[in-house]
Amino acid sequence: MLREGAALKLVTRSQWGARAYRTPNGATPYSRPRRGVKLHYLGTAYSDRAHDKCDDYVRQIQAQHMDGNGWSDIGYSFVVCTHGYVYEGRGLKRRNSANGSTTLNDQDYAVLLMVGSSGLTKPTTAQLDGARDAIDYCRAEGPAGAWIGGHRDGYPTACPGDVVYAWVKAGAPRPAATPPKTATPQETAVTEAEMDRIADKVVDRLLAADKFNAPTDAADYSDDPKNPGHYWSGRTVFRDLVTRVRRIDKAVAELAAKKES
């Protein structure tokens, strides 16, 4: 299964306008489940481009592999552009031809990140996410095991370049989401005077704001000296309650004293 929330942006062969692969070699299946995934880079100069130019570039790689190298198809299993899209090369079932030898090709999938050895050499955040999506996809659907590495593992090449290789050796982590901006202490600091003002407001709301009619048998405990007995607040209710409890305590004590005598 793909990670919860991951959205593999797969571009199928028909979507990027792939040429048909040559048979029978281009149709050779893997002989066993894959150990894992090997990453690659372009190894040439590369400059970033608008996404609508990415499929042109993938077709160019395919043409170079088929017409230049004489291969049956694009060599890679998948190709990841700087915008995080994953182009289907030989895909999950057909053996790639990018890892250096038939044995190495049969052992691991081959995933290319479209970054260069000069120009754009550092993968974008979207691209690392896309590469991670491709690895997860190979594991979930390949099947591929948990091994990950670079073209240079077991083959003499600089590929996939030091930046991609460091990332893959760290376990190909998904780039961290940008943390939300947190307030600095200066922005949240409240002075003592402000705290006092806030506390007074709280007391006012709790004890003085609600006003309601006083019971007719109550003593005059109004908070409003100009309008005695007309209404109560929380403060006057509390005062009345204390007076009544004291009166009851006194009455009980008198009753107890009478009983003893």
Ligand SMILES: [Zn+2]
């Ligand atoms: Zn490579």
Ligand SMILES: [Zn+2]
């Ligand atoms: Zn793109």
